[in-house]
């Protein structure tokens with residue numbers, strides 16, 4: 171048992187803090203807002219992001235990065251992708267070489283098109299760079315907070331670091347697998363949010379299970395095509411961080427990406443949707459990044475292109491569905507094999 175600093179007091183940071191406290195670790199949960207940290211400590215609950223879940227006394231919330239990180243054996247980064255570089259810059263001088271560095275966020279940086287571990291590696295420097303661990307998989311915070319059975323995957327370029335993370339988190343409700351394919355694990359976790367936006371739109375338009383199954387299946391095919399181009403192991407997309415996370419995010423009303431898509435499908439405009447959500451909807455920025463990557467790397471990603479038309483070009487979702495359904499004829503096996 172030791173101390174773990176958890177940077178990011180949103181729903182996922184709070185749920186993972188609960189797992190760590192269940193395993194007997196002292197948790198220093200950091201919020202960048204002082205009043206938020208004080209409110210959680212006082213209420214022993216994160217009412218804003220994970221309501222109705224009591225926090226163990228092993229979890230202490232602080233708005234001081236120094237206090238959170240000092241003496242920690244591991245540091246878990248779980249802020250929205252948009253804030254990741256800035257938080258890494260704030261902490262890089264506070265980290266020691268012995269600390270295990272983990273992230274549990276899901277996104278790709280637009281313009282640079284970097285994965286999260288690549289961004290972190292740039293900001294945290296050579297020592298931590300290669301050992302960064304990602305934790306990803308089908309895992310809604312709301313269910314993890316209630317200690318419902320959940321499985322995730324950890325990956326790193328240094329697999330011994332991934333094993334350390336596996337040991338920190340694994341318990342009877344939270345099963346953790348290792349996987350050496352860092353690129354595949356990060357790409358699957360990030361890109362499923364695009365398809366979840368699409369699944370929400372489909373439901374918001376009033377379409378049924380056939381349309382959603384098509385989005386999940388064809389979405390997986392295009393994620394795998396981009397992954398292969400980036401040298402991921404195609405088998406990873408058949409695992410928890412690929413098809414597993416696609417299923418949970420496209421079919422659950424817990425998903426913020428699904429919910430945002432659902433509102434878009436009903437005709438709400440994006441700015442209003444994001445304001446109403448009040449939580450991070452990673453799929454919007456990831457759509458921009460993935461579209462840029464597909465253009466640059468010449469990878470066919472029609473669903474991503476359609477979502478880009480909705481969130482960037484404000485194209486009506488129904489028109490995008492017509493566009494997707496009326497593309498030229500293709501062969502299924504030929505298309506799937508491009509991701510293998």
Ligand SMILES: NC(=O)C1=CN([C@@H]2O[C@H](COP(=O)(O)OP(=O)(O)OC[C@H]3O[C@@H](n4cnc5c(N)ncnc54)[C@H](O)[C@@H]3O)[C@@H](O)[C@H]2O)C=CC1
Pocket residue numbers: 178179180181182183201202203219248249250251253256257274275276277309310311312448449450452
């Ligand atoms: N909620 C979930 O079930 C899961 C979320 N994730 C991923 O975890 C990451 C974080 O998501 P959530 O915790 O769900 O988000 P959230 O919307 O619940 O909370 C975001 C947190 O980040 C903080 N924050 C915002 N800007 C910040 C900044 N500039 N500096 C520091 N903190 C800042 C907010 O105050 C808030 O505490 C995302 O990448 C998400 O995709 C991954 C798996 C499950």
Ligand SMILES: O=C(CO)COP(=O)(O)O
Pocket residue numbers: 276307308309310363366415418419424425426427428450451452
């Ligand atoms: O990544 C998640 C579940 O695995 C959470 O998805 P949302 O961000 O859409 O809520």
